[in-house]
Amino acid sequence: MLKNSVISFDETGIRVGGKLRLLHTASTNEQTHLFVHEKRGTEALKSAYSILKDFKGKAVHAAVVA
Numbered sequence: 123m124l125k126n127s128v129i130s131f132d133e134t135g136i137r138v139g140g141k142l143r144l145l146h147t148a149s150t151n152e153q154t155h156l157f158v159h160e161k162r163g164t165e166a167l168k169s170a171y172s173i174l175k176d177f178k179g180k181a182v183h184a185a186v187v188a
Contacts, residue, residue, distance in 0.1 A: 123153045127179040133162050148173050 123129065133146045136158070144162045148155040157171035167174045174181060 123148065123150060123155060124173060124177055126150045128182060129173075129177060129179060130182045131174060132183060133166075146172065148177075 128150075130149045131147065132149075133144045135142055136145045137143070138158060143158050143160055144166060146157050146159060146162075146166055155173050157169075159166035159169055159171065166172060
């Protein structure tokens with residue numbers, strides 16, 4: 123997935139064990155990476171679960187990659 127030139131990133135709130143968490147997504151036309159984190163923003167995107175910190179292409183927020 124990291125070799126793609128464009129990846130769409132987004133997040134949405136979900137409940138996990140009764141607590142509000144953020145479901146973060148990274149998507150291409152063929153693959154999707156998901157992870158849950160307590161926060162949105164820099165802390166989540168630099169976490170060990172995120173692929174954004176290792177991505178060198180164009181990151182698009184809340185859009186469909188076509």
